[in-house]
Amino acid sequence: VSVWNFSAGPAVFPKPVLERIAFELPDWHGTGQSVLELSHRSPAFEAIIADAEAALRRLLGVSDDYAVLFLQGGATLQFAAVPLNLAATKAAYVDSGAWAQKAIKEAQRYLDVDVVWSGRNDDYRRLPRPEEIEVLAGRGYLHLTSNETIGGVQLRDFPKHDLLVADMSSDILSRPLDVGSFGVIYAGAQKNLGPAGLTVVIVRKDLLRHAAVTTPSAIDYTQQAANGSLLNTPPTFAIYAAGLVFAWLEELGGLEEIALRNEEKAAFLYTAIDASDFYHSPIAPADRSLMNAPFRAPEALEPLFLQEASQAGLLELKGHRSVGGMRASLYNAMPLAGVQALVAFMGDFEGRNG
């Protein structure tokens, strides 16, 4: 079956990575063991995790001022881990949509949250310019969600702040990034990094050693950094698979190259949407996500669109239940050919129903 998978995550994998995993699964590099069977204390796995970390550092240009951690629990667990590790009593959050709101709600278990900007009055269809965000001195860290998977908005320019914290789950590794302007970056793996079940945290080392005493050790950045993410058994297979994704990305040309491809894919889809009177994007053009493109057709026709698209092998195009409509996720591993197939189907559907 040949399909295109537009899922918001877990999402499409690079085909060469899937083939390599399947090939290597019974016997990792002639060891006679599957990668699933490797002890996390074995030299073999130590090489896997060291190589994965080194590749991620090269891709993002992460300096030695930062620790790179491979943890578990997804962004949802980081929503708690950030306030616990930074042990702040107050913090500023940008309310850019559904994921920012989850981060805010969780942070409120631990500290006073000051919502310094909200898209609520604009129905979350736009994002703040950097100068719209005003954080008073002494308000603690500033938390951003770089890309809203459900809303389909993506920050182009980040505000300046002494201690910037960002959930980059759904657009990390999709474009070059100035890691040095952030204090903490965290990301669930299941969009651009690898399998669900792995969480990457990049934390400036001067922020370590401040964790609240009630921080569970497994999500304590300081303890995990001191143990090379091996304080407890890490998600070994997910780290292995992420390492293969990083290698694939490096071979392809790194973040400059993938950013060009991501821009090309998104432009192809948004141009088709904007050129049509049948489809439309609800999002302000300047803030549209290159990763997740929500779009609408005449509402009565949307169920038919989704049904026929699925029959044509264009999968997981249903918008999140909270917003309805359609959504095409265009992560790194989605080739331009997939977007072309979608746009061709959209034209065909419009021709028959428009």
Added chain:
Amino acid sequence: VSVWNFSAGPAVFPKPVLERIAFELPDWHGTGQSVLELSHRSPAFEAIIADAEAALRRLLGVSDDYAVLFLQGGATLQFAAVPLNLAATKAAYVDSGAWAQKAIKEAQRYLDVDVVWSGRNDDYRRLPRPEEIEVLAGRGYLHLTSNETIGGVQLRDFPKHDLLVADMSSDILSRPLDVGSFGVIYAGAQKNLGPAGLTVVIVRKDLLRHAAVTTPSAIDYTQQAANGSLLNTPPTFAIYAAGLVFAWLEELGGLEEIALRNEEKAAFLYTAIDASDFYHSPIAPADRSLMNAPFRAPEALEPLFLQEASQAGLLELKGHRSVGGMRASLYNAMPLAGVQALVAFMGDFEGRNG
């Protein structure tokens, strides 16, 4: 390369499960998608997690009075999750060895721990009989570690208590279990359940709705139970692989049958150790673990033993650095043939060096 992997975890997998994963990896059940690419909200994955939970319930005989959760973070995160979810102010812990001590140390971040029995004076070479454990009324839950992976001791009989909590990471599914006598059972997957990165929690439903407000949502039993473990993106691949392990175990005859095999394997090894003047087991016979068998040879010869064993394809036999010596882990997926190969090598080594 043909090898036997005696790793304490991540550990040996059933061969048929590895073959099935490799075969299915590029295309899960004709969907055109890899299991790594399936949305956790897709009907395909909903079937995977429902089947895995149903099989685990059948294997262990888990009644509807219990929720079965598929979480992340390993036992180490549960060391915090248990006191947070039960929101107790005090609790009783049995100090049976290295893992119990980790549980105790972490619990002390959240409540007063009463160590009601300790193996310290016996160098952790034995375990308490049920009647040796005395918990005063009003001391909260009683926490046990059913099997100490490092020390090599395993509880045969569990004490009775109103609220029994057990870390069963390293012997769950190795034998029949009366789940109904426990309040909470938790286990990291990487020994008998599946890949590292999955944590199973079995919690009696009347214990829900008590979590401390500072419990991170991702490890909040109540929120995860209400969402069928899908409050946030679960470790989808690990759940899929665990489901295959459960199916393998059911096909083989379930826990009665695997318990017989585990007893046979362990007896084969311990009998050889006891019959020899060259090797010895430091553990009291009644408390020896069927899962992890530490043993010693004349200390000066141990490095040579480990080196030659490894060359003979008998891998990961080095004891934990905290205790030294050798350790053979004999989880469900280790066939008797592996233990026979080990015992044959031991005899050969003794013949050449004894």
